[in-house]
Amino acid sequence: xxxxRQAVTIKHVxxxxxxxxxTVSRVINNEPNVxxxxxxxxxxxxxxxxxxxxxxxxxxxxxxxxxxxxxNDRDRTIADWQARLGTDWVDQMLLGGMLKCAELGYRMIxxxxxxxxxxxxxxxxxxxxxxxxxxxxxxxxxSDNPQIVSLLDQQNIPFVRIGSKQSDVGIPVxxxxxxxxxxxxxxxxxxxxxxxxxxxxxxxxxxxxxxVDGWRETMAEAGFDTTGLLAAxxxxxxxxxxxxxxxxxxxxxxxxxxxxxxxxxxATLDVARSLGLAVPHDLSLISFxxxxxxxxxxxxxxxxxxxxxxxxxxxxxxxxxxxxxxxLPPTLTIVPAxxxxxxxxxPPAAPAGG
Amino acid sequence: xxxxRQAVTIKHVxxxxxxxxxTVSRVINNEPNVxxxxxxxxxxxxxxxxxxxxxxxxxxxxxxxxxxxxxNDRDRTIADWQARLGTDWVDQMLLGGMLKCAELGYRMIxxxxxxxxxxxxxxxxxxxxxxxxxxxxxxxxxSDNPQIVSLLDQQNIPFVRIGSKQSDVGIPVxxxxxxxxxxxxxxxxxxxxxxxxxxxxxxxxxxxxxxVDGWRETMAEAGFDTTGLLAAxxxxxxxxxxxxxxxxxxxxxxxxxxxxxxxxxxATLDVARSLGLAVPHDLSLISFxxxxxxxxxxxxxxxxxxxxxxxxxxxxxxxxxxxxxxxLPPTLTIVPAxxxxxxxxxPPAAPAGG
DNA sequence: GTGAAAGCGCTAACAG
DNA sequence: CTGTTAGCGCTTTCAC
Numbered sequence: 001x002x003x004x005r006q007a008v009t010i011k012h013v014x015x016x017x018x019x020x021x022x023t024v025s026r027v028i029n030n031e032p033n034v035x036x037x038x039x040x041x042x043x044x045x046x047x048x049x050x051x052x053x054x055x056x057x058x059x060x061x062x063x064x065x066x067x068x069x070x071x072n073d074r075d076r077t078i079a080d081w082q083a084r085l086g087t088d089w090v091d092q093m094l095l096g097g098m099l100k101c102a103e104l105g106y107r108m109i110x111x112x113x114x115x116x117x118x119x120x121x122x123x124x125x126x127x128x129x130x131x132x133x134x135x136x137x138x139x140x141x142x143s144d145n146p147q148i149v150s151l152l153d154q155q156n157i158p159f160v161r162i163g164s165k166q167s168d169v170g171i172p173v174x175x176x177x178x179x180x181x182x183x184x185x186x187x188x189x190x191x192x193x194x195x196x197x198x199x200x201x202x203x204x205x206x207x208x209x210x211x212v213d214g215w216r217e218t219m220a221e222a223g224f225d226t227t228g229l230l231a232a233x234x235x236x237x238x239x240x241x242x243x244x245x246x247x248x249x250x251x252x253x254x255x256x257x258x259x260x261x262x263x264x265x266x267a268t269l270d271v272a273r274s275l276g277l278a279v280p281h282d283l284s285l286i287s288f289x290x291x292x293x294x295x296x297x298x299x300x301x302x303x304x305x306x307x308x309x310x311x312x313x314x315x316x317x318x319x320x321x322x323x324x325x326x327x328l329p330p331t332l333t334i335v336p337a338x339x340x341x342x343x344x345x346x347p348p349a350a351p352a353g354g
Numbered sequence: 355x356x357x358x359r360q361a362v363t364i365k366h367v368x369x370x371x372x373x374x375x376x377t378v379s380r381v382i383n384n385e386p387n388v389x390x391x392x393x394x395x396x397x398x399x400x401x402x403x404x405x406x407x408x409x410x411x412x413x414x415x416x417x418x419x420x421x422x423x424x425x426n427d428r429d430r431t432i433a434d435w436q437a438r439l440g441t442d443w444v445d446q447m448l449l450g451g452m453l454k455c456a457e458l459g460y461r462m463i464x465x466x467x468x469x470x471x472x473x474x475x476x477x478x479x480x481x482x483x484x485x486x487x488x489x490x491x492x493x494x495x496x497s498d499n500p501q502i503v504s505l506l507d508q509q510n511i512p513f514v515r516i517g518s519k520q521s522d523v524g525i526p527v528x529x530x531x532x533x534x535x536x537x538x539x540x541x542x543x544x545x546x547x548x549x550x551x552x553x554x555x556x557x558x559x560x561x562x563x564x565x566v567d568g569w570r571e572t573m574a575e576a577g578f579d580t581t582g583l584l585a586a587x588x589x590x591x592x593x594x595x596x597x598x599x600x601x602x603x604x605x606x607x608x609x610x611x612x613x614x615x616x617x618x619x620x621a622t623l624d625v626a627r628s629l630g631l632a633v634p635h636d637l638s639l640i641s642f643x644x645x646x647x648x649x650x651x652x653x654x655x656x657x658x659x660x661x662x663x664x665x666x667x668x669x670x671x672x673x674x675x676x677x678x679x680x681x682l683p684p685t686l687t688i689v690p691a692x693x694x695x696x697x698x699x700x701p702p703a704a705p706a707g708g
Numbered sequence: 709g710t711g712a713a714a715g716c717g718c719t720a721a722c723a724g
Numbered sequence: 725c726t727g728t729t730a731g732c733g734c735t736t737t738c739a740c
Contacts, residue, residue: 005416006483008507009733020711025735033709050476056419057733059410060716062359066484081663082451086440086646094444095435099465107484109463112452122404129360129406130420130461155361244495292440295652308434363717374727379719387725411717414732712739723728 006057016084017045028053035163047075055107059132064323066106068316069133070097071124071142074112085263086292089139090309096135096309100316108316109133113142120147128155133321135159138170140205158322160315163207165332169320173333175311177207180304180337181214181258184286186338188256192347193284194224197247197254199264200245202234211288233264240264242272248283255348256284262291262303269297269344290340299343309351311335360411362403366638371399382407385686409461413486420460422673424451424666425478425496440615440646443493443662450663451491454670463487463672467496474501482509489513489673492524494559512676514669517561519686525672527687529665534658534691535612537567538640541693542610546701547638548578551601551608553618556588565614565642582654583608587618594618598625602637609702610638616645619664620653623698634700644694653697665689 009333010028014021019042026034027042034042044049059065060139066303080087093108102106109131113123128136136159141149143161152159153169160171188196198215201208212230219226231246233239241258244267247254259265265287269279277283279299287294314335357424365376373396380388381396388396413419424447434441434671448464453461458649463485466476482490495504497515506513507523514525535552542550552569564586573580585600587593594613598621601608613619619641623633633653641648644659668689677696 006486006733007479008483009737011733013454016440021734022711023709026710029735035709038709040598050479053482054413054486054733055484056410057716058735059408060414060718060733061735062716063735065410077455078449081442082446084442084446084644084646085649086442088435088438088440088442088445090445091435091442092438094464095432102466107463107465109461110448110452113460125404128404128734132360132408132410133464290438292438292646292686293650295439296647298652303393316541332415339650360717364719376720376727377725380726383719389725392725411732412719414717414734415719416732417719508713525715526709710740712735712737714735716733716735718732719730721728721730722733724726 006054010051010053011117011122012049013042013045013051015159016049017042038300043140049178064134065132066135067131068097068106068108068135068137068319069102069127069131070108070110070139071113071138071314072110072139073142074114075116077112088282088291092308093139093312096312096314097316100219100313103293104316104320105318106134106320113148115142115145116149120145120304121151124151125155126325128157133157134323135316137315137319138162138164140207143172144206160318162311162315163205163211163350165206171315171322171333173311173315173318173335174207174210175306175308176334176337178214178289179334180306181211182218183337183339184258184288184304185215185216186217188220188258188284188286188345189222189224191284191345193256195199195229195252195254195256196224197229197231198226198259199240199243199247199257199259200230200266201260202232208260215258218297228252233260235261235263237263237267240267241271244268248272248275248277254283256286256345258286258288259352260286260288262289262293265301265303266293266297269301280344282349284345284348286339286345294340294342302342303340305338305340307335307337360408361697362399362405364405364407366403367396367399367405369402371396398621406599418488418677419522421465421485421487422451422455422460422491422492422670423481423485423487424462424464424493425481426464426493427496428468429470431466442645446662447491447493447605447666450666450668451670454667458670458674460488460670460674467502469496469502473499473506474499478502478505479509482511487511488677489670491669491673492518493514493517494561496588498560499524501565512562514601514672516665516669517559519560519564521686525669525676525687527669527672527689528671529561529662530688530691531564532568533688534642534660534693535565536572537693538642538658539569539572542612542638542640542699543572543576543578545638545699547608547610547612548576549583549606549608550578551583551585551611552580553594553597553601553611553613553622554586555614556583556586559589562614582606586613589615591617594621596627598622598698602626602629606638610640610699612640612642614642616641616643616647616655616657619657620647620651623651623655634698636703638699640693640699649693650697650700655698656696657694659692659694661689661691680696
């Protein structure tokens with residue numbers, strides 16, 4: 001394979017425009033101190049020759065790499081991909097992240113990093129050394145991994161912590177988990193429910209707790225008791241099954257359940273069916289995430305849509321801003337979530353408080 | 355933001371090991387002509403310092419970039435991401451491609467390119483100039499786009515054409531569409547069907563034709579007529595609906611249907627239901643792709659599993675081999691597909707030839 | 709405002 | 725077998 005060199009380099013452009021390399025560089029980087037006339041001349045040559053700067057060379061000379069690294073947990077991501085159950089977290093990240101990157105002249109690179117490994121540090125530093133990204137996007141559970149977070153802080157590289165509220169280091173961006181849980185709870189209360197069960201996610205995700213908080217507070221504000229209405233899962237179908245059973249297999253079962261993700265909602269649906277409970281007539285159900293499966297269940301699920309694409313898009317913006325402003329934004333950014341109405345919610349069969 | 359430089363460079367390693375840069379470079383690249391003793395000493399320093407070569411610098415010096423670019427059609431990919439219907443083509447590509455890349459010391463970068471745009475050339479050359487990838491993976495319909503293919507050929511950069519059988523330029527890798535269709539047809543014939551309908555994909559995908567061929571030939575070999583049993587869709591639900599209706603809305607309707615993708619199979623399922631036909635009792639159904647939705651339909655669909663991950667993995671291997679051997683493999687690589695049995699196939703209700 | 713020089717981290721080509 | 729030299733394409737000084 002013949003050695004491939006850059007087809008058209010900054011030199012060619014400079015020669016074509018009859019200016020120095022430096023001037024071309026200034027035009028590329030939109031720097032001041034270039035006369036408009038000169039700028040136009042250079043730009044014309046760039047267009048004519050189809051010149052695109054080499055990221056490698058740009059990075060080499062100590063400037064930016066125009067690369068943003070998005071990192072997911074290796075094991076969970078691969079497990080999701082292999083299960084082929086439609087979890088589209090990665091796709092939504094790419095949707096939001098790649099498009100925003102493209103818009104701003106950057107590129108997004110997606111990588112997997114093992115959280116539990118002894119060599120997180122090795123893996124992460126390796127990726128950074130190899131790629132030299134201008135910024136990094138962390139997702140749960142990495143976002144709150146102290147080892148990862150402090151490592152990145154030392155590297156002095158802008159990074160966003162999606163699903164984190166801690167603003168000690170890095171840029172926290174959260175999807176309003178608490179607000180979403182409140183929204184779901186209120187939605188059910190407005191329709192007459194007062195015994196609303198909640199299936200929580202695993203405690204190693206901070207957002208699990210926030211969602212529980214939102215539900216618990218909303219219930220308290222409405223004056224409803226939550227005793228015996230909380231069950232914990234780990235986001236898996238099996239755990240959702242167990243949780244749903246513990247909630248539904250009793251006399252004073254809830255008339256509605258909020259599940260912290262779609263898999264557990266699906267499990268709840270199946271448990272309800274096995275118990276002879278019709279959804280939504282006998283049991284209303286709201287799920288979190290709004291992954292593809294909500295379209296295919298019977299009935300389709302009313303769900304809180306996790307704005308993953310919007311959040312990743314925002315993360316990219318924040319990183320690039322941080323890079324330019326030489327300073328991190330001060331406060332936590334919260335991306336609002338919405339509830340998507342489908343057919344799994346109805347008023348309770350035996351209205352309460354009667 | 356302070357200028358970030360490579361924390362530990364080849365210089366540090368060389369100094370630490372007390373050798374020249376070149377020797378370190380040789381060790382990194384696993385080149386011959388290094389005494390084992392020396393190699394160990396250098397490797398020890400590399401490990402001790404946690405050195406990872408900068409791909410930017412590696413690329414700069416005219417060698418490899420250790421980057422492989424996977425390219426998908428922009429419009430269709432974004433549409434799939436936004437629809438959130440569980441199409442996991444991209445995920446499967448990443449699964450197969452990223453893992454194989456990691457294994458071989460490469461990195462995969464995923465990009466979107468617009469097929470229909472007047473500036474395909476611009477976009478593609480831009481990505482190549484910016485990233486300087488060592489190889490490119492094309493997917494349908496790009497794989498057979500003459501403009502793209504000849505462009506890449508001129509660039510003298512190894513590229514795989516997934517879903518293509520043309521071996522004029524580039525490396526063709528196909529998923530055995532014809533064989534899969536044969537397999538599905540035989541599967542149904544063995545269970546007693548002889549009126550087997552086929553819903554084809556759009557003609558701008560070559561694989562649409564291959565699938566039809568596999569079905570038609572298998573039917574012919576078995577001595578069954580295919581007149582009136584072929585309908586064409588475009589992979590969309592709506593087109594599948596129309597195709598299914600044209601097939602089922604007649605007296606001599608087929609007892610089984612093979613749909614060229616899952617969305618059209620789903621549509622067929624719905625049309626059957628609306629016509630009062632039970633699947634699989636009154637109508638057997640086999641779909642192509644095996645995307646997540648096949649788990650969630652009622653009944654779950656028996657499907658041809660498109661080995662996207664395995665194919666992408668193979669594509670990575672072929673590109674790296676082409677790079678090392680300075681030569682392209684001579685023949686078309688075919689990755690076999692398998693049929694996943696679920697609950698949408700049964701013997702025909704009124705056995706044939708009775 | 710613009711240009712010339714130096715160097716980023718690495719490898720190719722050549723010496724020894 | 726190992727070391728030295730000269731760039732890769734670009735940006736950063738620093739002159740003018």
